[in-house]
Amino acid sequence: MGAWFEGFKANAGAWFEDFKATFQLNFIDDDRYMYLVNGLKNTLIITVFAALLGIALGIIVASVRTTFDKNEESMRMRNKGLYIVMKIANTVCKVYLTVIRGTPVVVQLMIMYFIIMASSTNSVLIAVLAFGINSGAYVAEIFRGGIMSIDNGQFEAGRSLGFSYFRTMYHIVVPQVIKNVLPALLNECIALLKETSVAGYVSIQDLTKGGDIIRGRTYSAFMPLIMVALIYLIVVVVLTWLVGKVERRLKVSER
Amino acid sequence: MNDNVLIKVEGLKKHYKGGAIKALDGIDMEIRQGEVVVIIGPSGSGKSTFLRSLNLLEYPTEGHIYIDGADITNPKVNLNRHRQKMGMVFQHFNLFPHMTILGNMTLAPIKLLKMPKKEAEQMAMELLERVGLGDRAAAYPGQLSGGQKQRIAIVRALCMKPEVLLFDEPTSALDPEMVGEVLDVMKELAKDGMTMVVVTHEMGFAREVGSRVVFMADGMVVEENDPQTLFTNPQSPRLQDFLAKVL
Ligand SMILES: Nc1ncnc2c1ncn2[C@@H]1O[C@H](COP(=O)(O)OP(=O)(O)OP(=O)(O)O)[C@@H](O)[C@H]1O
Numbered sequence: 001m002g003a004w005f006e007g008f009k010a011n012a013g014a015w016f017e018d019f020k021a022t023f024q025l026n027f028i029d030d031d032r033y034m035y036l037v038n039g040l041k042n043t044l045i046i047t048v049f050a051a052l053l054g055i056a057l058g059i060i061v062a063s064v065r066t067t068f069d070k071n072e073e074s075m076r077m078r079n080k081g082l083y084i085v086m087k088i089a090n091t092v093c094k095v096y097l098t099v100i101r102g103t104p105v106v107v108q109l110m111i112m113y114f115i116i117m118a119s120s121t122n123s124v125l126i127a128v129l130a131f132g133i134n135s136g137a138y139v140a141e142i143f144r145g146g147i148m149s150i151d152n153g154q155f156e157a158g159r160s161l162g163f164s165y166f167r168t169m170y171h172i173v174v175p176q177v178i179k180n181v182l183p184a185l186l187n188e189c190i191a192l193l194k195e196t197s198v199a200g201y202v203s204i205q206d207l208t209k210g211g212d213i214i215r216g217r218t219y220s221a222f223m224p225l226i227m228v229a230l231i232y233l234i235v236v237v238v239l240t241w242l243v244g245k246v247e248r249r250l251k252v253s254e255r
Numbered sequence: 256m257n258d259n260v261l262i263k264v265e266g267l268k269k270h271y272k273g274g275a276i277k278a279l280d281g282i283d284m285e286i287r288q289g290e291v292v293v294i295i296g297p298s299g300s301g302k303s304t305f306l307r308s309l310n311l312l313e314y315p316t317e318g319h320i321y322i323d324g325a326d327i328t329n330p331k332v333n334l335n336r337h338r339q340k341m342g343m344v345f346q347h348f349n350l351f352p353h354m355t356i357l358g359n360m361t362l363a364p365i366k367l368l369k370m371p372k373k374e375a376e377q378m379a380m381e382l383l384e385r386v387g388l389g390d391r392a393a394a395y396p397g398q399l400s401g402g403q404k405q406r407i408a409i410v411r412a413l414c415m416k417p418e419v420l421l422f423d424e425p426t427s428a429l430d431p432e433m434v435g436e437v438l439d440v441m442k443e444l445a446k447d448g449m450t451m452v453v454v455t456h457e458m459g460f461a462r463e464v465g466s467r468v469v470f471m472a473d474g475m476v477v478e479e480n481d482p483q484t485l486f487t488n489p490q491s492p493r494l495q496d497f498l499a500k501v502l
C-alpha cells in the first residue's frame with residue numbers, strides 16, 4: 001500500500017512536471033498565449049458584428065417575405081405598382097434564402113474573400129460580411145416563423161380597428177413575436193460563434209487559427225487544441241446560461 | 256328608425272380558385288342606421304365571407320360596397336379610415352394577449368383617434384362598468400373566461416365609437432352557460448340604437464332583437480324579412496328546410 005502510493009506520487013509528480021513544461025512551451029514561451037487572446041478578440045468581434053448584420057438583414061428579409069404573403073391579395077386588388085415591386089423584392093429574398101442555406105458557409109466565406117472582396121485586405125471585415133450575410137438567412141427564417149405563428153385573428157383584429165398593416169405589425173404583432181423568437185435568436189448567435197471557427201480558411205487569425213499557429217510552432221497538438229476548445233466551451237456555456245435566463249424571464253411575464 | 260342608408264352593397268361576388276368556388280354570388284343589400292340585421296344560413300353559405308367583405312377583410316371579386324356613400328372597393332378610398340367606423344367582433348375574440356384589458360381597449364383610440372390617454376381610459380372604464388367587468392381592467396385576456404373575453408371584445412370595438420358593429424358568430428365558441436351574458440350585452444346595444452350586422456345561429460336572438468333577418472344559401476340571399484314573418488311564414492323551400500332543422 002505504502003509502496004503503491006510512493007509510486008503513484010512519483011508518477012503524478014512526473015506527469016505534473018511534464019504538464020508544466022508543455023504549458024510553459026505552448027503558452028508562456030515567446031508570449032504564445034497572445035495568439036489565443038488576439039484570436040479570441042477577433043472571434044468575438046466577427047461574431048458580434050456578423051450577428052448585428054445578420055439580424056438587420058434577417059429583419060429586412062422577413063419583413064419583405066411576410067408583408068408580401070400577408071398582403072398579396074390586397075396589393076393586387078388595390079395597388080398594382082406596389083404589388084409588382086413587392087413581388088420582385090420577395091423573389092430576390094427567396095433566392096437569397098435558397099442560395100445561402102443551400103451552400104456551405106466555408107464556401108461562401110472563400111467566395112467573399114477570393115472573389116467579391118479580393119481587393120480588400122481587411123480580413124475581419126470580410127469575415128463579418130460573409131458570416132453576417134450567412135446568418136441573415138437563418139435569422140430571417142426565425143423571424144418569419146415567429147410572425148407566421150401569430151394567429152391571423154390578431155392581424156384581423158388590428159386591421160378591423162383601423163390600423164394599417166404596418167401599425168398592426170408594430171403595435172400588436174411584433175411585441176408578441178419578439179417574445180417568441182428571442183431564445184431562438186440567441187441560439188443562432190451561439191451557432192454563429194462556433195461557425196466562425198472556419199475563418200482560418202482565409203487566413204483570418206481567429207481563436208481556432210491562434211491555437212493552430214501555436215501547434216505549428218511547438219509541434220504539440222494536445223495542449224493548444226484542448227485550450228481552444230475550452231475557451232469556446234466557456235463562452236458558449238456563459239451564453240447558454242444567458243439564454244436560459246432570458247427564457248425564464250419571458251416565461252414569468254407570460255400570461 | 257330613419258332611412259339613413261349606412262351600408263349599401265351592390266352585386267357583391269367573391270370567388271375562390273378562379274371561380275370554382277363561389278362563396279358570394281351576387282348580393283345586394285342596404286343597411287340603414289339603427290337596424291339590427293341578422294344573417295342566418297347553413298354552413299358554407301357565405302355568411303362569414305359576406306360579413307368580412309363589409310370591412311374588406313375579404314376583397315370582393317366583383318361588386319361595390321358603399322359606406323356613408325363612399326365606395327370602399329375603390330382603391331383610392333382610405334380603407335383604414337372607413338374601418339375605424341366599423342367595429343368587428345370575432346368568433347374567437349382576438350384580444351391582444353400581451354396587453355391588459357385596459358390596454359386592449361385604449362390602444363386604438365389613443366393611436367388612431369389621438370384621444371388623450373386619461374380620456375381613453377376613462378371611457379374604457381365606463382364601458383367596462385356597463386358590461387360588469389369594471390374590476391378586470393388590469394387583468395390579461397388569458398385570465399378571463401370566454402364570455403368575459405367576448406364582452407371585452409365588444410367594448411373594445413365600441414371604444415372607437417363605430418357607426419356599425421359586425422358580429423361573426425360571437426357566441427359559437429362559448430360554453431353554453433356563457434352565451435347569455437354576451438347576448439345580453441348585444442341586446443343592450445341594439446336597444447341603444449347601435450347599427451348591427453350579426454351572423455349567428457341563435458334563432459332566439461334573431462327573433463327577439465333582429466329588425467330584419469336575412470337567409471343566405473349558396474352565396475346568395477334567398478329570403479329576407481322581419482323576424483316574425485320570416486320564422487312563421489317562410490316562403491322558399493330552402494328556408495323551410497333550414498328552419499325545420501334548427502328550430
Ligand atoms: N380562403 C378560401 N379559399 C377557398 N374557399 C373558401 C375560402 N374562404 C371561404 N371559402 C369557401 O366559401 C364558402 C363560404 O364560406 P363562409 O365561411 O363564408 O361560410 P359560412 O356561411 O360563414 O359558414 P359557417 O356557418 O360554417 O361559418 C365555403 O364553401 C368555403 O369553403
Ligand SMILES: [Mg+2]
Nearest residue numbers: 302303304424
Ligand atoms: Mg362563418
